[in-house]
Amino acid sequence: MAPALFITFEGIDGAGKSTQARRLAEALRREGHEVVETREPGGSPGAEEIRRLLVEGAPARWSPETEILLFTAARRDHLEKTIAPALARGAVVVCDRFADSTRVYQGARRPGLRPLVDELHARVIGREPDLTILIDMDPETAFHRGLARNTGENRFEEMGLAFQRRLREGFLALAREWPERIVVVDGARAPEELEREILAIVHERLQ
DSSP, rough: OOOOEEEEESTTTTTSSSHHHHHHHHHHTTTTTTTTEEEESSSHHHHHHHHHHHHSSSSSSSSSHHHHHHHHHHHHHHHHIIIHHHTTTOOOOEEEEOHHHHHHHHHHHHHOOHHHHHHIIIIIIIEEEEEEEEEEEOOOHHHHHHHHHOSOOOGGGGOOOOHHHHHHHHHHHHHHHHHTTTEEETTTHHHHHHHHHHHHHHHHHHH
């Protein structure tokens, strides 16, 4: 059986996570791997319904505590319906965001919520990625790029540039906390160059 590997992409809004996740999935498929490409919030029918509640609407639509519960509910459904079955059959799962985003985003909204996020994760999810690619980027550049996409899912971008700066600090702090799992790459480079570096990192883990 091919080696199962759970890979996540993290970073601030507009850093290029979705692009690089897609490029990695395509490269691994060309090499003959079964790849399940997914995202959070979402990735399963139930979780996609919850996604619309989280990423659309006014910035103050939910309290940070309510967001944590919604994200955790979506993640549990995603894990049950998509991630766990794929890993069980030896596939590579490439996911745009996972629990690290909840740790950072809700912590940036209200300091002190990290213990609640971690407790719920331990009790309800109980799974960390095998490898996390953190795409680091200047918040101002990423912020304007994220708004320019105009997808209608701009609730977190609308919280402002200062919020994006706090997010970047939070992600880099997580990378220092889990250096064996989280690999930081420079998102300011050409997409092709970044793709080659990420693929090399993943090849090392697959071996």
